[in-house]
Amino acid sequence: MSFPWAKHYEPKSDFMKWVDSRLPIPRFVYSAVGGGYPVPRNLNYFWNFGFMAGLALMIQIITGIVLAMHYDPSSAGAFLSVEHIMRDVNAGWFLRYAHANGASFFFIIIYLHIFRGLYYGSYKAPREVIWLIGVLIFLLMMATAFMGYALVWGQMSFWGARVITGFFSAIPFVGEPLRVWLLGGYAPDDATVNRFFALHYLLPFAILGVVILHIWALHIPGSSNPTGIEVKEEQDTVPFHPYYTAKDGFTVVLYLLIFAVVVFFLPNIMGDPDNYIAANPMSTPAHIAPEWYFCPFYAILRAFTFNFLWIDAKLWGVIAMFASIILLFFLPWMDASPVRSSGYRPLYKKFFWALVVDVIVLGVIGKLPPNQPFILIGQFAAIYYFAHFLIILPIVSRIEKPLPLPNSITEAVLAKHSSTSTLSGDLAAQPAE
Amino acid sequence: MAEITTDMHGDDAFEDGVRRRDFIHVATLSFAGVGTVAAVAPLLVQMAPSADVLAQSSTEVDLSPIQPGQAIKVMWRKQPVFVRNLTPTEIAAVDAVPLSSLRDPQTLAQRTKPGKSNWLITMGVCTHLGCVPLGAGPGEDRGPYEGYFCPCHGSAYDPAGRIRKGPAPKNLEVPDYKFSTDKIVQIG
Incomplete structure (x- = not known):
């Protein structure tokens, strides 16, 4: 996998040599996200969203695990335990706001990531499987987000769960029994909130597993790039580390900055106020x-x-x-x-x-x-x-x-550089690094 | 013509090409398949409503306090049921509607018990996406057809709970119920 000029891992200390010869995880990491993974040199900022999506997933998993320690998955206790987290649990408000807004941010990142793929044709051969796995991740994310939203057990949670599971009743013949089976009752209740909780805890780890497949499949042909032409020789690429770890690090800081502004100052901007009313099976909100x-x-x-x-x-x-x-x-x-x-x-x-x-x-x-x-x-x-x-x-x-394609990534980069830097011809010859 | 051959396991093939080993393969896989299905079944049926949920599946309603023109909401299977005492005017009005004009053609008589056509008992669940329509509580908007009105997507039902306007495909569902006495109804 990867290109012939990809550097191989060389342990620097005796200890790492000892580890590497027994369980080559350092080697694996080096080839996956280190100096051993050559990446096209011309990636623009739209290629940063994959890394940020990984960060968003980790934020969801970590905040989610600690929230689960305070949550009560029952129809009588769910809403109250969420309020308990908000009011009584130390830093609970922060964890919940980070988790709830983290989901929205995850989707913002994913939508930009998907549209990047659509604009630059990243789904085309030989990267079809990366795209297919990506769509699967998107579906898993939607299922996870839907069930997580239901767990709050406010009015919008309850009626959202009711309407979404109601979709299944549209299926001829088996629809209604299927709906009842999914809910474990005739309307969302204890059984529903319990199973949603179990699955909401499980699915992020399933997503994590599929993300690893996504990255594995990506590392076979290597990353696509804004010109869409394949890497031909070593000068078309730079090592992932330090070039793209630094670039990804920059957008991670920006991401966390914006995320913090929303979590601390606008935590309910993307939420529905009706979800602060406890679920009531006898009364539907005016607008779902x-x-x-x-x-x-x-x-x-x-x-x-x-x-x-x-x-x-x-x-x-x-x-x-x-x-x-x-x-x-x-x-x-x-x-x-x-x-x-x-x-x-x-x-x-x-x-x-x-x-x-x-x-x-x-x-x-x-x-x-x-x-x-x-x-x-x-x-x-x-x-x-x-x-x-x-x-x-x-x-x-x-x-x-x-339009006519450039002959190589390097040619495209240098052509762009010389056309934009009219001040000094010397600059074009010097590596920006 | 198939020859009788001996493979590396010393297994003789019969003239039709079927070996004893093929039978063992089929038998093993069949047993494993049946065993897997038997093991998966509990994992699937545990999702269905449990005994305590099913035990709540019937409820009794006392009709005596409900005046003509009034309706009440009762809870059955964690869902609202509308019990409505129709006035003679309402009954006459819904009986006058030609069936051909209805999306889900049903007469009031088909939706009520014989001799009890003033007692309309329906699920309080809109057949569109499951919202609870307005019209059973005091002072609630009964919509343009004076029956029930779903605020979610604007489905309007007439006093017989029949869909008249909006996106819902069916009339409000009539649950299974019976009159235990003249004034007591058992739903479910």
């Missing part, structure tokens, strides 16, 4: 909306307001919502263009930005109450979402004439 990170998919769910063929609107909505994510698994084979980066795909680039706008529109619609004209806007946005992947992308990738 999911957390922001589910809103685009919720908008697609609600886009079907009419029966079509022999399938009713409710089932169509559920099918469309799941299809909108499952679709991503087929992306590497729907895009026929051999050129990866949108930088050289003038036509696709326009449609990429149209998709970004479309997903944002869906997200806003998903949060708004279902009145006109929002219903109609949501329907058009949902149609466009599917049209992008099923019609526009396959056609554009076949008819588009891409």
Whole structure:
């Protein structure tokens, strides 16, 4: 794996030599995220989100484990124990705000990471499996986030759990028994909150395992890069450490800075105030909306307001919502263009930005109450979402004439550098390092 | 024509090519398969409602305090049930609606017990996404059809609990119930 010029680990001390010859973990780390992993020299800041996503996952796992030490997974005790964490547990408010906002930040990072992949064609051969594993991680994250939100057992938790598990009842014949089986009752109750807690504790570790597969698969071809052309020779790469550890470290500091501002000063900005009312199975909040990170998919769910063929609107909505994510698994084979980066795909680039706008529109619609004209806007946005992947992308990738690609990463870097630094020709010749 | 051969385990193949070892493979895998299913079954059925949850699956309601035009909410299986005493005007109004105009065509008689057509007992669960409609509590908005109104996505039901407008696909579900006496109903 990796490139022939990748440096090999050389233990510096006798002790490390002793360890390395018995359990070569230092060697493994060196080749994975150290000086032994050559990375394209031209990565821009959009390549930093993978590292930040790893950090976000660790923050969730660590804060989550300590919160679990104070949480009571029962329908009578759940909401009270969350308030207990907020008011009585030492630093409990900080841990809970970090965990709740950490989930939102995790999704911000992941969405940027996914759109990076879409813009730069990172999903294309030979990196399809990295992309497939990535979509799987996204699905696992959604399941984890949904169950974690239910654990708070406020009004929005309860009715969110009720509505989301209600999707399953749309499935013909087995739907209602399946829903009851998932809940362990006829409505969310003790059994539900208990199993959600068990799974919410389990799934992050499953995600961690799949993340390791994601990184493993990444290290076979190596990272993609903004030009989308493959690494050809040693001068196209720099070692991961210290170059990208330093660069990732810089954005980690920025990330933690913004995260801290939200946790300390705006901790409820992304939450719904109704979730500070304890769950009440006899009364529904006037307006149910999911957390922001589910809103685009919720908008697609609600886009079907009419029966079509022999399938009713409710089932169509559920099918469309799941299809909108499952679709991503087929992306590497729907895009026929051999050129990866949108930088050289003038036509696709326009449609990429149209998709970004479309997903944002869906997200806003998903949060708004279902009145006109929002219903109609949501329907058009949902149609466009599917049209992008099923019609526009396959056609554009076949008819588009891409711009000429540079011969190598190094050539692209130097061309860019000499065109921007007109002041001194000497600068271009000197390594920025 | 298959020859009788001897493999490295000294296993003779019969003329049809099936060896004794093939039988052992099939038998072993079958037993392992049955055993696995037997072991997985408890892991799956533990998710279904437990005995104490099922034990709450019936509830009794005293109808005597409910005046005509009034409705109450009772809890059954941790979900609200609406018990409504329809007025003669409401009954006449819902009976006058042509069935062909309904999304989920049902008469009031089909949704109530014989001779008790003023007692409409339905789940208080919107058939769209499971919200609790308004209209059973005092002073709540009963919507444009004077029945129930779901605030979540605007589904409107008539006094017979039938869907008339909005995204819900079905009428409010009528649970299993029976009149234990003239004024006592057992739901579930």
